[in-house]
Amino acid sequence: MSWLRRRDRGSVSVEMAVMAPAFAMLLFSSIWYGRIAIAANAIDAAAHDAARAASISRTQAAAETNARNAALQTLQQQGLNCAGGPVVDPDTSGFNQGGVDLAFVSVTITCDVSFTDIAFPGVPQTWQVESTFVSPIDVFRERP
16 A cells, blocks of 8 residues: 555646646636626626616707716716726717607717736726617606
8 A cells, every 4th residue: 555655746746836827827817707797797887877867858969968977877876987088979869750659769889898807818907898788768857
């Protein structure tokens, strides 16, 4: 039995040398993908809030302003800081339709998530996350 013990000596060191880089890569990729998922969730929430704020506005100009304000407020509450600031693009062309026909507004938000704090070779410094949400314009809103 003593000859078995001598032959196994040092095998744990070899296993750790082989497995440590793989484990570190798994841990790093989990952090990276987790941050992207959290940013995507925050962008989705902001697009939803912005589209809803635009859809209950009275005028097209107010809808664009309300969409931008709602998106920025939601992103601030979510704690997401976009590199270069978020791009909020409301499409309020549905306000040009008259009558009680169903019309929609959509808001697209684009954010470059920064990874400069966890710089690693081969990993981009920013990753673009985009979300679009569509909401029907409230036909029973009070019009000017």
